[in-house]
Amino acid sequence: MDITDTFSVEVTFPATRIYSGGNVSIQWDPPSAEFDYFVTIDPPSDAASPFAEFASSTNEFVIGAEAFTTSTGQRVTGIYYIYVVAYSETFYSDALIEDDDHIFFPYPDTGFVNNIDLVDIKGRLGSAIISFYDSVTVIAQP
DSSP states (O other): OOOOTTOBEEEEESTTOEEOSSOEEEEEOOSOTTOEEEEEEEOSSTTSOOEEEEESSSSEEEEOGGGGBOTTSOBOOEEEEEEEEEEESOOOTTOOOBOSSOBOOOOOSSSOOOOEETTTTEEOOOEEEEOBOEEEEEOOOO
């Protein structure tokens, strides 16, 4: 399996990376054909709703306006860091992608299951590669 060390996501729309409404389009160069992908966002504050969705494409995705809002639909301004995660097999569902300060971002809550049998120590554990990020700055609604 070839894994590139330049796996990164690029915001293709809006080209200015200033978001004032609508959708955000991203693309990436897949590190290997042997991975599936999900898109996840590190928002500027906890006020924004968590966003993580599986990507049906291997190199592009459209992020809807809901990624930049609260659970009640209010826009949250600031810088949003967008990542693509390439994964194989499955995560252990209780795994966290975090550092000492906080969880970097959510991952989809469906599709990853606890598949490790702790009694007989058997099962499958996958792997993940996190892209370099790109970002958009969300501004107040005009």
